[in-house]
Amino acid sequence: MKRILLVHGWGFGPSLWEPLREALPGPRWFTLDLGYFGPARLELPPALDLVVGHSFGCLWALREPALDGVPLVAVNGFARFSAAADYPEGTPVRVLDRMLDRLQADPGGVLRAFHARLGTEPPPGEPDVARLRADLLRMRDEDARGLRQPVLALGAADDPLVPMAFGGRPWPTGGHVLPLTRPGDLARALPA
Template sequence: MKPVLLLVHGWGFDAGFWAPLRAALDGYETVAWDLGFFGAGARPDLPVGRDVVAVGHSFGALWLLHHRPVAWRALVAVNGFGCFTRREDFPQGNAARPLQRMIAQFGAAPGEVVAAFRARCGCAESVPGALNAVALADGLRGLAQWDARPAVVELALCGRTDPLVPEAMSEASFPADVTQWHPGGHLLPVEDPGWCAARLRTFLELLG
Protein backbone atom coordinates (compact mmCIF):
# COMPACT_ATOMS: atom_id res chain seq x y z
CA MET A 1 0.00 0.00 0.00
CA LYS A 2 1.30 3.45 -0.90
CA PRO A 3 2.25 5.73 1.98
CA VAL A 4 0.21 8.81 2.77
CA LEU A 5 2.05 12.12 2.39
CA LEU A 6 1.74 14.57 5.28
CA LEU A 7 2.37 18.09 3.96
CA VAL A 8 3.37 20.97 6.26
CA HIS A 9 3.74 24.48 4.83
CA GLY A 10 6.19 27.21 5.77
CA TRP A 11 5.94 30.47 7.72
CA GLY A 12 3.60 33.06 6.22
CA PHE A 13 1.63 30.54 4.16
CA ASP A 14 -1.24 28.12 4.69
CA ALA A 15 -2.24 24.64 3.56
CA GLY A 16 -3.41 26.01 0.22
CA PHE A 17 0.26 26.43 -0.67
CA TRP A 18 0.34 22.74 -1.57
CA ALA A 19 -2.46 22.81 -4.16
CA PRO A 20 -0.19 22.69 -7.27
CA LEU A 21 1.92 19.85 -5.89
CA ARG A 22 -1.09 17.87 -4.69
CA ALA A 23 -2.54 18.08 -8.19
CA ALA A 24 0.77 16.91 -9.68
CA LEU A 25 0.86 13.96 -7.24
CA ASP A 26 -2.34 12.44 -8.58
CA GLY A 27 -2.48 8.84 -7.43
CA TYR A 28 -0.97 9.52 -4.01
CA GLU A 29 -3.04 10.36 -0.96
CA THR A 30 -1.97 13.61 0.67
CA VAL A 31 -3.00 15.26 3.92
CA ALA A 32 -2.08 18.94 4.35
CA TRP A 33 -1.84 20.39 7.83
CA ASP A 34 -2.45 24.08 8.36
CA LEU A 35 -0.35 25.68 11.10
CA GLY A 36 -2.91 28.43 11.64
CA PHE A 37 -1.03 31.52 10.48
CA PHE A 38 -4.28 32.77 8.91
CA GLY A 39 -7.16 31.58 11.04
CA ALA A 40 -7.53 28.65 13.37
CA GLY A 41 -5.54 26.11 11.38
CA ALA A 42 -6.33 22.43 10.98
CA ARG A 43 -4.55 19.12 11.38
CA PRO A 44 -6.72 16.44 9.79
CA ASP A 45 -6.24 12.90 11.08
CA LEU A 46 -3.97 10.60 9.12
CA PRO A 47 -5.28 7.25 7.87
CA VAL A 48 -4.79 4.51 10.46
CA GLY A 49 -2.30 1.78 9.69
CA ARG A 50 -0.57 3.56 6.80
CA ASP A 51 3.07 4.52 6.47
CA VAL A 52 3.59 8.28 6.58
CA VAL A 53 6.07 10.26 4.52
CA ALA A 54 6.28 13.77 5.96
CA VAL A 55 7.03 16.61 3.55
CA GLY A 56 7.93 19.99 5.01
CA HIS A 57 8.45 23.19 3.07
CA SER A 58 10.87 25.74 4.55
CA PHE A 59 9.80 26.38 8.17
CA GLY A 60 7.49 23.37 7.81
CA ALA A 61 10.53 21.07 7.68
CA LEU A 62 11.97 22.71 10.81
CA TRP A 63 8.56 22.47 12.51
CA LEU A 64 8.38 18.74 11.78
CA LEU A 65 11.93 18.14 13.00
CA HIS A 66 11.32 20.17 16.15
CA HIS A 67 7.90 18.78 17.11
CA ARG A 68 7.99 15.28 15.57
CA PRO A 69 4.18 15.08 15.71
CA VAL A 70 3.93 11.66 14.05
CA ALA A 71 6.11 8.62 13.52
CA TRP A 72 7.03 8.97 9.86
CA ARG A 73 8.76 6.41 7.69
CA ALA A 74 10.67 9.13 5.87
CA LEU A 75 11.03 12.90 5.91
CA VAL A 76 11.39 15.10 2.85
CA ALA A 77 12.56 18.71 3.13
CA VAL A 78 11.70 21.13 0.34
CA ASN A 79 13.62 24.42 0.58
CA GLY A 80 14.07 23.25 4.15
CA PHE A 81 16.54 23.37 7.01
CA GLY A 82 17.11 22.01 10.49
CA CYS A 83 18.28 25.38 11.78
CA PHE A 84 17.57 28.78 10.25
CA THR A 85 19.90 31.15 12.06
CA ARG A 86 23.67 31.24 12.27
CA ARG A 87 25.38 29.40 15.10
CA GLU A 88 29.01 29.06 16.11
CA ASP A 89 29.04 25.60 14.56
CA PHE A 90 26.70 26.62 11.72
CA PRO A 91 28.18 29.73 10.07
CA GLN A 92 26.18 29.02 6.90
CA GLY A 93 22.92 29.94 8.65
CA ASN A 94 21.14 33.26 8.24
CA ALA A 95 22.36 36.24 10.24
CA ALA A 96 20.21 36.83 13.31
CA ARG A 97 19.80 40.60 12.87
CA PRO A 98 17.34 40.66 9.92
CA LEU A 99 15.11 38.14 11.68
CA GLN A 100 15.28 40.07 14.94
CA ARG A 101 14.27 43.17 12.97
CA MET A 102 11.25 41.29 11.60
CA ILE A 103 10.30 40.23 15.12
CA ALA A 104 10.65 43.81 16.41
CA GLN A 105 8.52 45.22 13.57
CA PHE A 106 5.90 42.49 13.71
CA GLY A 107 4.06 43.81 16.76
CA ALA A 108 3.35 47.18 15.14
CA ALA A 109 2.85 46.08 11.52
CA PRO A 110 2.25 42.32 11.23
CA GLY A 111 0.59 42.55 7.83
CA GLU A 112 3.47 44.49 6.35
CA VAL A 113 6.03 42.04 7.73
CA VAL A 114 4.17 39.04 6.32
CA ALA A 115 3.65 40.72 2.94
CA ALA A 116 7.32 41.70 2.70
CA PHE A 117 8.40 38.17 3.60
CA ARG A 118 6.12 36.59 1.01
CA ALA A 119 7.40 39.02 -1.63
CA ARG A 120 10.98 38.12 -0.76
CA CYS A 121 10.10 34.47 -1.25
CA GLY A 122 8.79 35.30 -4.73
CA CYS A 123 5.08 35.10 -3.93
CA ALA A 124 2.96 37.67 -5.77
CA GLU A 125 -0.34 36.53 -4.25
CA SER A 126 -2.00 38.53 -1.52
CA VAL A 127 -2.12 37.33 2.08
CA PRO A 128 -4.77 34.54 2.15
CA GLY A 129 -6.84 35.75 5.11
CA ALA A 130 -6.97 37.35 8.53
CA LEU A 131 -3.63 37.16 10.30
CA ASN A 132 -3.25 35.01 13.40
CA ALA A 133 -0.63 37.22 15.02
CA VAL A 134 0.03 34.85 17.92
CA ALA A 135 0.82 31.88 15.68
CA LEU A 136 2.92 33.99 13.32
CA ALA A 137 4.92 35.48 16.20
CA ASP A 138 5.50 32.01 17.63
CA GLY A 139 6.76 30.90 14.23
CA LEU A 140 9.21 33.77 14.03
CA ARG A 141 10.56 32.84 17.44
CA GLY A 142 10.93 29.27 16.24
CA LEU A 143 12.97 30.43 13.26
CA ALA A 144 15.20 32.38 15.62
CA GLN A 145 15.60 29.75 18.33
CA TRP A 146 15.01 26.19 17.12
CA ASP A 147 17.95 24.00 16.26
CA ALA A 148 16.87 20.54 15.11
CA ARG A 149 20.22 19.42 13.77
CA PRO A 150 21.27 16.98 12.62
CA ALA A 151 18.38 17.36 10.19
CA VAL A 152 17.91 13.71 9.33
CA VAL A 153 15.96 13.59 6.07
CA GLU A 154 15.72 11.01 3.32
CA LEU A 155 15.30 13.57 0.51
CA ALA A 156 16.08 17.28 0.28
CA LEU A 157 14.85 19.34 -2.68
CA CYS A 158 16.77 22.60 -2.83
CA GLY A 159 16.82 25.71 -5.03
CA ARG A 160 20.06 27.06 -6.44
CA THR A 161 18.69 30.63 -6.32
CA ASP A 162 16.76 30.36 -3.06
CA PRO A 163 16.93 33.82 -1.40
CA LEU A 164 16.17 32.44 2.08
CA VAL A 165 18.18 29.23 2.03
CA PRO A 166 21.38 29.78 0.05
CA GLU A 167 23.30 26.90 -1.51
CA ALA A 168 25.91 26.88 1.25
CA MET A 169 23.19 26.63 3.90
CA SER A 170 21.54 23.69 2.13
CA GLU A 171 24.89 21.96 1.64
CA ALA A 172 25.65 22.35 5.34
CA SER A 173 22.17 21.12 6.29
CA PHE A 174 21.88 17.92 4.26
CA PRO A 175 24.22 15.21 2.91
CA ALA A 176 24.94 15.43 -0.80
CA ASP A 177 23.56 11.95 -1.45
CA VAL A 178 20.03 12.92 -0.39
CA THR A 179 20.03 16.39 -2.00
CA GLN A 180 18.58 17.22 -5.40
CA TRP A 181 18.99 20.66 -6.92
CA HIS A 182 16.62 22.82 -8.96
CA PRO A 183 17.73 26.11 -10.54
CA GLY A 184 14.76 27.90 -8.95
CA GLY A 185 14.09 29.72 -5.73
CA HIS A 186 12.30 29.30 -2.41
CA LEU A 187 8.86 28.19 -3.57
CA LEU A 188 9.70 25.06 -5.55
CA PRO A 189 6.32 23.33 -4.99
CA VAL A 190 4.65 26.33 -6.64
CA GLU A 191 7.39 27.30 -9.10
CA ASP A 192 7.77 23.79 -10.51
CA PRO A 193 5.32 21.32 -8.99
CA GLY A 194 5.96 18.85 -11.81
CA TRP A 195 9.67 18.68 -10.98
CA CYS A 196 8.96 18.23 -7.26
CA ALA A 197 6.31 15.58 -7.95
CA ALA A 198 8.63 13.63 -10.25
CA ARG A 199 11.37 13.53 -7.59
CA LEU A 200 8.87 12.53 -4.93
CA ARG A 201 7.40 9.78 -7.11
CA THR A 202 10.85 8.34 -7.79
CA PHE A 203 11.72 8.51 -4.12
CA LEU A 204 8.46 6.86 -3.05
CA GLU A 205 8.87 4.07 -5.61
CA LEU A 206 12.37 3.34 -4.30
CA LEU A 207 11.06 3.49 -0.74
CA GLY A 208 8.65 0.69 -1.64
Template sequence: MTDGARLPLVCLHGWGFDASTWAPMRAHLDGWDIHADDAGYFGRTVAAERPAAYVAVGHSLGAMRSLEDAGAGCRGLVLINGFARFSAAGDFPTGVAARVLDRMLTRLAADPAAVVGEFRRRCGAADPIDAGTLDEAVLAAGLRQLRAGDARAAWAARRVPVRILAGDADPVVTPALTAASFGGEAVWCAGGGHLLPLTHPAWCASQIRAFVRELAGAPDPA
Protein backbone atom coordinates in the same frame (compact mmCIF):
# COMPACT_ATOMS: atom_id res chain seq x y z
CA MET B 1 -3.45 -2.38 3.61
CA THR B 2 -1.42 0.66 2.54
CA ASP B 3 0.26 0.40 -0.84
CA GLY B 4 3.92 0.95 0.01
CA ALA B 5 4.44 2.71 -3.32
CA ARG B 6 1.67 5.18 -2.45
CA LEU B 7 2.26 5.85 1.25
CA PRO B 8 0.10 8.77 2.46
CA LEU B 9 1.79 12.16 2.64
CA VAL B 10 1.64 14.52 5.62
CA CYS B 11 2.55 18.03 4.46
CA LEU B 12 3.72 20.97 6.60
CA HIS B 13 4.07 24.43 5.04
CA GLY B 14 6.46 27.27 5.83
CA TRP B 15 6.23 30.56 7.72
CA GLY B 16 3.89 33.17 6.25
CA PHE B 17 2.06 30.63 4.09
CA ASP B 18 -0.76 28.13 4.55
CA ALA B 19 -1.90 24.72 3.41
CA SER B 20 -2.69 26.06 -0.07
CA THR B 21 1.08 25.90 -0.66
CA TRP B 22 0.53 22.29 -1.68
CA ALA B 23 -2.35 22.82 -4.13
CA PRO B 24 -0.26 22.93 -7.34
CA MET B 25 1.74 19.87 -6.29
CA ARG B 26 -1.46 17.98 -5.36
CA ALA B 27 -2.63 18.42 -8.95
CA HIS B 28 0.37 16.32 -10.04
CA LEU B 29 -0.31 13.68 -7.38
CA ASP B 30 -3.91 13.00 -8.35
CA GLY B 31 -5.53 10.34 -6.18
CA TRP B 32 -2.74 10.32 -3.60
CA ASP B 33 -3.78 10.34 0.07
CA ILE B 34 -2.49 13.74 1.25
CA HIS B 35 -2.95 15.33 4.68
CA ALA B 36 -1.91 18.98 5.09
CA ASP B 37 -1.33 20.82 8.36
CA ASP B 38 -2.17 24.52 8.57
CA ALA B 39 -0.14 26.45 11.14
CA GLY B 40 -2.81 29.13 11.51
CA TYR B 41 -0.89 32.19 10.30
CA PHE B 42 -4.07 33.23 8.50
CA GLY B 43 -6.41 32.31 11.33
CA ARG B 44 -7.23 28.71 10.40
CA THR B 45 -5.30 26.04 12.29
CA VAL B 46 -5.54 22.45 11.08
CA ALA B 47 -3.70 19.52 12.64
CA ALA B 48 -3.71 16.91 9.91
CA GLU B 49 -4.26 13.24 10.67
CA ARG B 50 -1.11 11.14 10.96
CA PRO B 51 -1.83 7.76 9.32
CA ALA B 52 -0.31 4.59 10.73
CA ALA B 53 2.41 4.85 8.06
CA TYR B 54 3.22 7.98 6.09
CA VAL B 55 5.87 10.13 4.45
CA ALA B 56 6.34 13.61 5.92
CA VAL B 57 6.78 16.41 3.39
CA GLY B 58 7.88 19.79 4.75
CA HIS B 59 8.58 23.13 3.12
CA SER B 60 10.93 25.71 4.70
CA LEU B 61 10.04 25.97 8.42
CA GLY B 62 7.71 23.03 7.82
CA ALA B 63 10.77 20.99 6.81
CA MET B 64 12.43 21.65 10.15
CA ARG B 65 9.17 20.83 11.94
CA SER B 66 8.86 17.59 9.95
CA LEU B 67 12.39 16.62 10.90
CA GLU B 68 11.77 17.33 14.59
CA ASP B 69 8.26 15.91 14.82
CA ALA B 70 8.51 12.72 12.77
CA GLY B 71 6.38 10.23 14.66
CA ALA B 72 6.54 6.46 14.91
CA GLY B 73 4.55 6.11 11.70
CA CYS B 74 6.93 8.22 9.63
CA ARG B 75 8.63 6.09 6.98
CA GLY B 76 10.52 8.85 5.20
CA LEU B 77 11.04 12.60 4.96
CA VAL B 78 10.98 14.92 1.96
CA LEU B 79 12.41 18.29 2.98
CA ILE B 80 11.85 21.06 0.42
CA ASN B 81 13.71 24.40 0.65
CA GLY B 82 14.47 23.28 4.18
CA PHE B 83 17.12 23.57 6.85
CA ALA B 84 18.16 21.94 10.10
CA ARG B 85 18.78 25.38 11.62
CA PHE B 86 17.83 28.77 10.20
CA SER B 87 19.45 31.40 12.42
CA ALA B 88 23.18 31.89 12.84
CA ALA B 89 24.97 30.61 15.95
CA GLY B 90 28.56 30.38 17.12
CA ASP B 91 28.80 26.89 15.65
CA PHE B 92 26.53 27.69 12.70
CA PRO B 93 27.80 30.89 11.06
CA THR B 94 26.03 30.21 7.76
CA GLY B 95 22.61 30.88 9.25
CA VAL B 96 20.60 34.08 8.97
CA ALA B 97 21.64 36.76 11.48
CA ALA B 98 19.39 36.74 14.54
CA ARG B 99 18.97 40.52 14.27
CA VAL B 100 17.03 40.01 11.02
CA LEU B 101 14.46 37.90 12.83
CA ASP B 102 14.45 40.22 15.83
CA ARG B 103 13.67 43.13 13.53
CA MET B 104 10.82 41.18 11.93
CA LEU B 105 9.42 40.37 15.37
CA THR B 106 9.51 44.03 16.41
CA ARG B 107 7.81 45.19 13.21
CA LEU B 108 5.28 42.36 13.34
CA ALA B 109 3.56 43.79 16.41
CA ALA B 110 2.95 47.10 14.61
CA ASP B 111 2.19 45.93 11.06
CA PRO B 112 1.92 42.17 10.52
CA ALA B 113 0.64 42.58 6.96
CA ALA B 114 3.75 44.53 5.94
CA VAL B 115 6.11 41.97 7.48
CA VAL B 116 4.34 38.96 5.98
CA GLY B 117 3.89 40.65 2.61
CA GLU B 118 7.54 41.66 2.41
CA PHE B 119 8.70 38.16 3.31
CA ARG B 120 6.40 36.52 0.78
CA ARG B 121 7.65 38.85 -1.96
CA ARG B 122 11.23 37.96 -1.06
CA CYS B 123 10.26 34.30 -1.42
CA GLY B 124 8.79 35.03 -4.86
CA ALA B 125 5.07 35.12 -4.05
CA ALA B 126 3.38 38.16 -5.60
CA ASP B 127 -0.22 37.30 -4.69
CA PRO B 128 -1.97 39.63 -2.19
CA ILE B 129 -2.80 38.46 1.32
CA ASP B 130 -5.91 39.01 3.40
CA ALA B 131 -4.45 41.17 6.18
CA GLY B 132 -7.61 40.85 8.26
CA THR B 133 -7.06 37.14 8.82
CA LEU B 134 -3.46 37.34 10.05
CA ASP B 135 -2.84 35.97 13.55
CA GLU B 136 0.02 38.03 14.98
CA ALA B 137 0.59 35.73 17.95
CA VAL B 138 0.94 32.62 15.77
CA LEU B 139 3.19 34.48 13.32
CA ALA B 140 5.40 35.65 16.20
CA ALA B 141 5.65 32.11 17.54
CA GLY B 142 6.78 30.95 14.11
CA LEU B 143 9.44 33.65 13.91
CA ARG B 144 10.70 32.68 17.36
CA GLN B 145 10.94 29.10 16.15
CA LEU B 146 12.98 30.27 13.17
CA ARG B 147 15.24 32.22 15.53
CA ALA B 148 15.75 29.53 18.18
CA GLY B 149 14.91 26.27 16.43
CA ASP B 150 17.69 23.74 15.95
CA ALA B 151 17.01 20.34 14.43
CA ARG B 152 20.63 19.41 13.82
CA ALA B 153 20.46 16.72 16.51
CA ALA B 154 17.32 15.31 14.89
CA TRP B 155 19.09 15.31 11.51
CA ALA B 156 22.09 13.49 12.97
CA ALA B 157 19.83 10.92 14.67
CA ARG B 158 17.46 10.37 11.73
CA ARG B 159 16.19 6.81 11.42
CA VAL B 160 14.33 6.98 8.12
CA PRO B 161 15.40 7.83 4.58
CA VAL B 162 15.37 11.51 3.64
CA ARG B 163 15.13 13.31 0.30
CA ILE B 164 16.35 16.93 0.30
CA LEU B 165 14.97 19.12 -2.50
CA ALA B 166 16.55 22.55 -2.93
CA GLY B 167 16.64 25.41 -5.41
CA ASP B 168 20.02 26.67 -6.55
CA ALA B 169 18.60 30.21 -6.78
CA ASP B 170 16.84 30.21 -3.40
CA PRO B 171 17.19 33.71 -1.89
CA VAL B 172 16.00 32.65 1.58
CA VAL B 173 17.60 29.25 2.15
CA THR B 174 20.76 29.69 0.12
CA PRO B 175 22.76 26.77 -1.27
CA ALA B 176 25.32 27.46 1.46
CA LEU B 177 22.67 27.16 4.17
CA THR B 178 21.35 23.96 2.59
CA ALA B 179 24.86 22.50 2.55
CA ALA B 180 25.52 23.60 6.15
CA SER B 181 22.33 21.85 7.23
CA PHE B 182 22.44 18.66 5.19
CA GLY B 183 25.88 18.27 3.67
CA GLY B 184 25.88 17.10 0.08
CA GLU B 185 22.61 15.17 0.12
CA ALA B 186 20.40 17.67 -1.75
CA VAL B 187 18.76 17.16 -5.13
CA TRP B 188 19.00 20.54 -6.84
CA CYS B 189 16.35 22.20 -8.97
CA ALA B 190 18.14 24.34 -11.54
CA GLY B 191 16.91 27.92 -11.33
CA GLY B 192 14.57 27.05 -8.47
CA GLY B 193 13.84 29.60 -5.77
CA HIS B 194 12.29 29.29 -2.32
CA LEU B 195 8.80 28.18 -3.37
CA LEU B 196 9.46 24.94 -5.22
CA PRO B 197 6.03 23.41 -4.38
CA LEU B 198 4.42 26.45 -6.05
CA THR B 199 6.84 27.22 -8.87
CA HIS B 200 8.01 23.69 -9.73
CA PRO B 201 5.12 21.46 -8.58
CA ALA B 202 5.59 18.81 -11.28
CA TRP B 203 9.29 18.45 -10.41
CA CYS B 204 8.50 18.16 -6.68
CA ALA B 205 5.78 15.62 -7.37
CA SER B 206 8.09 13.50 -9.54
CA GLN B 207 10.76 13.54 -6.83
CA ILE B 208 8.21 12.47 -4.21
CA ARG B 209 6.86 9.67 -6.40
CA ALA B 210 10.38 8.33 -7.03
CA PHE B 211 11.32 8.59 -3.35
CA VAL B 212 8.20 6.78 -2.15
CA ARG B 213 8.72 4.02 -4.72
CA GLU B 214 12.23 3.55 -3.32
CA LEU B 215 10.79 3.36 0.19
CA ALA B 216 8.46 0.56 -0.86
CA GLY B 217 11.42 -1.77 -0.95
CA ALA B 218 12.95 -0.57 2.34
CA PRO B 219 12.32 -2.24 5.72
CA ASP B 220 10.49 -0.37 8.49
CA PRO B 221 12.82 1.56 10.85
CA ALA B 222 13.87 -0.46 13.86
Protein backbone atom coordinates in the same frame (compact mmCIF):
# COMPACT_ATOMS: atom_id res chain seq x y z
CA MET C 1 -2.29 4.03 -1.64
CA LYS C 2 0.56 6.12 -0.23
CA ARG C 3 -0.36 8.47 2.62
CA ILE C 4 1.60 11.74 2.52
CA LEU C 5 1.48 14.60 5.02
CA LEU C 6 2.28 18.11 3.73
CA VAL C 7 3.48 20.83 6.13
CA HIS C 8 3.76 24.38 4.75
CA GLY C 9 6.35 26.95 5.76
CA TRP C 10 6.18 30.17 7.80
CA GLY C 11 3.95 32.85 6.31
CA PHE C 12 2.20 30.39 3.98
CA GLY C 13 -0.93 28.27 4.17
CA PRO C 14 -2.06 24.89 2.85
CA SER C 15 -2.78 26.34 -0.62
CA LEU C 16 0.99 26.25 -1.21
CA TRP C 17 0.59 22.54 -1.95
CA GLU C 18 -2.22 22.70 -4.53
CA PRO C 19 0.08 22.61 -7.61
CA LEU C 20 1.88 19.53 -6.23
CA ARG C 21 -1.38 17.78 -5.46
CA GLU C 22 -2.53 18.44 -9.04
CA ALA C 23 0.79 17.23 -10.47
CA LEU C 24 0.67 13.99 -8.46
CA PRO C 25 -2.96 12.93 -7.96
CA GLY C 26 -2.23 9.35 -6.88
CA PRO C 27 -1.39 9.53 -3.15
CA ARG C 28 -3.78 10.23 -0.34
CA TRP C 29 -2.73 13.73 0.75
CA PHE C 30 -3.12 15.19 4.24
CA THR C 31 -2.39 18.88 4.67
CA LEU C 32 -1.72 20.58 7.97
CA ASP C 33 -2.52 24.24 8.52
CA LEU C 34 -0.18 25.96 10.96
CA GLY C 35 -2.86 28.61 11.48
CA TYR C 36 -1.24 31.77 10.19
CA PHE C 37 -4.32 32.97 8.27
CA GLY C 38 -7.18 30.98 9.77
CA PRO C 39 -7.82 28.19 12.23
CA ALA C 40 -4.93 25.80 12.77
CA ARG C 41 -5.45 22.16 11.73
CA LEU C 42 -2.68 20.15 13.36
CA GLU C 43 -4.26 16.70 13.77
CA LEU C 44 -1.86 14.08 12.49
CA PRO C 45 -3.39 11.21 10.54
CA PRO C 46 -2.33 7.67 11.40
CA ALA C 47 -0.16 5.36 9.30
CA LEU C 48 1.72 7.96 7.28
CA ASP C 49 4.18 6.82 4.63
CA LEU C 50 5.91 10.17 4.09
CA VAL C 51 6.08 13.73 5.41
CA VAL C 52 6.96 16.61 3.09
CA GLY C 53 7.99 19.77 4.91
CA HIS C 54 8.44 23.11 3.16
CA SER C 55 10.86 25.59 4.77
CA PHE C 56 9.82 25.97 8.45
CA GLY C 57 7.46 23.01 7.92
CA CYS C 58 10.58 20.84 7.75
CA LEU C 59 11.80 22.09 11.14
CA TRP C 60 8.27 21.65 12.51
CA ALA C 61 8.20 18.02 11.30
CA LEU C 62 11.68 17.29 12.67
CA ARG C 63 10.60 18.51 16.12
CA GLU C 64 7.23 16.69 16.15
CA PRO C 65 7.67 13.50 18.24
CA ALA C 66 4.64 11.80 16.67
CA LEU C 67 6.43 11.88 13.30
CA ASP C 68 9.57 10.06 14.47
CA GLY C 69 10.20 7.18 12.14
CA VAL C 70 8.16 8.62 9.26
CA PRO C 71 10.45 9.39 6.29
CA LEU C 72 10.82 13.12 5.72
CA VAL C 73 11.40 15.05 2.50
CA ALA C 74 12.79 18.57 3.02
CA VAL C 75 11.62 21.06 0.39
CA ASN C 76 13.53 24.32 0.74
CA GLY C 77 13.83 23.01 4.29
CA PHE C 78 16.19 23.36 7.19
CA ALA C 79 16.95 21.92 10.60
CA ARG C 80 18.31 25.27 11.77
CA PHE C 81 17.42 28.65 10.28
CA SER C 82 19.34 31.24 12.26
CA ALA C 83 23.09 31.71 12.19
CA ALA C 84 25.22 30.31 15.01
CA ALA C 85 28.93 29.94 15.65
CA ASP C 86 28.84 26.49 14.03
CA TYR C 87 26.28 27.52 11.36
CA PRO C 88 27.44 30.84 9.86
CA GLU C 89 25.40 30.33 6.68
CA GLY C 90 22.15 30.76 8.62
CA THR C 91 20.10 33.95 8.63
CA PRO C 92 21.55 36.51 11.05
CA VAL C 93 19.60 36.61 14.31
CA ARG C 94 19.30 40.40 14.02
CA VAL C 95 17.17 39.95 10.88
CA LEU C 96 14.72 37.74 12.77
CA ASP C 97 14.72 40.09 15.76
CA ARG C 98 13.89 43.00 13.45
CA MET C 99 10.98 41.01 11.97
CA LEU C 100 9.77 40.13 15.47
CA ASP C 101 9.93 43.78 16.54
CA ARG C 102 7.89 44.90 13.52
CA LEU C 103 5.43 41.99 13.49
CA GLN C 104 3.18 43.25 16.30
CA ALA C 105 2.84 46.78 14.90
CA ASP C 106 2.69 45.95 11.20
CA PRO C 107 2.05 42.26 10.49
CA GLY C 108 0.84 43.00 6.97
CA GLY C 109 4.02 44.93 6.19
CA VAL C 110 6.25 42.16 7.51
CA LEU C 111 4.37 39.53 5.50
CA ARG C 112 4.35 41.63 2.31
CA ALA C 113 8.12 42.23 2.59
CA PHE C 114 8.74 38.52 3.25
CA HIS C 115 6.63 37.40 0.28
CA ALA C 116 8.04 40.11 -2.01
CA ARG C 117 11.51 38.66 -1.39
CA LEU C 118 10.19 35.28 -2.53
CA GLY C 119 8.13 36.56 -5.47
CA THR C 120 4.86 35.41 -3.89
CA GLU C 121 1.81 36.99 -2.25
CA PRO C 122 0.66 36.44 1.33
CA PRO C 123 -2.32 34.07 1.59
CA PRO C 124 -5.73 35.68 2.04
CA GLY C 125 -7.11 36.12 5.52
CA GLU C 126 -6.32 37.98 8.68
CA PRO C 127 -2.83 37.12 9.94
CA ASP C 128 -2.67 35.47 13.36
CA VAL C 129 0.15 37.52 14.86
CA ALA C 130 0.54 35.27 17.91
CA ARG C 131 1.07 32.13 15.78
CA LEU C 132 3.37 33.93 13.33
CA ARG C 133 5.40 35.30 16.23
CA ALA C 134 5.64 31.96 18.03
CA ASP C 135 6.96 30.18 14.95
CA LEU C 136 9.30 33.04 14.03
CA LEU C 137 10.78 32.65 17.53
CA ARG C 138 11.15 28.93 16.81
CA MET C 139 12.96 29.75 13.58
CA ARG C 140 15.28 32.04 15.51
CA ASP C 141 15.94 29.71 18.45
CA GLU C 142 15.44 26.05 17.56
CA ASP C 143 18.06 23.68 16.27
CA ALA C 144 16.98 20.25 15.06
CA ARG C 145 20.33 19.30 13.56
CA GLY C 146 21.23 15.83 14.66
CA LEU C 147 17.66 14.70 15.31
CA ARG C 148 17.39 12.88 11.99
CA GLN C 149 18.12 13.44 8.35
CA PRO C 150 15.53 13.69 5.62
CA VAL C 151 15.42 10.87 3.10
CA LEU C 152 15.54 13.54 0.40
CA ALA C 153 16.44 17.25 0.43
CA LEU C 154 15.22 19.38 -2.45
CA GLY C 155 16.04 23.01 -3.07
CA ALA C 156 17.03 25.55 -5.66
CA ALA C 157 20.39 27.19 -6.22
CA ASP C 158 18.62 30.54 -6.49
CA ASP C 159 16.74 30.21 -3.18
CA PRO C 160 17.10 33.67 -1.60
CA LEU C 161 16.27 32.44 1.90
CA VAL C 162 17.65 28.98 2.65
CA PRO C 163 20.94 27.41 1.59
CA MET C 164 20.88 23.69 0.94
CA ALA C 165 21.20 22.93 4.64
CA PHE C 166 20.88 19.17 4.16
CA GLY C 167 23.35 19.01 1.29
CA GLY C 168 20.90 17.82 -1.35
CA ARG C 169 21.46 18.54 -5.00
CA PRO C 170 19.52 21.68 -5.87
CA TRP C 171 17.76 22.52 -9.09
CA PRO C 172 19.34 25.62 -10.68
CA THR C 173 16.12 27.63 -10.42
CA GLY C 174 12.87 27.55 -8.50
CA GLY C 175 13.55 29.94 -5.64
CA HIS C 176 12.21 29.27 -2.17
CA VAL C 177 8.80 28.00 -3.26
CA LEU C 178 9.40 24.79 -5.20
CA PRO C 179 5.81 23.61 -4.58
CA LEU C 180 4.69 26.60 -6.68
CA THR C 181 7.55 26.94 -9.17
CA ARG C 182 8.45 23.29 -9.87
CA PRO C 183 5.47 21.14 -8.83
CA GLY C 184 5.99 18.61 -11.64
CA ASP C 185 9.70 18.18 -10.84
CA LEU C 186 8.86 17.92 -7.16
CA ALA C 187 6.21 15.28 -7.83
CA ARG C 188 8.66 13.21 -9.89
CA ALA C 189 11.36 13.53 -7.20
CA LEU C 190 9.26 12.24 -4.28
CA PRO C 191 10.10 8.67 -3.21
CA ALA C 192 7.87 6.08 -4.86
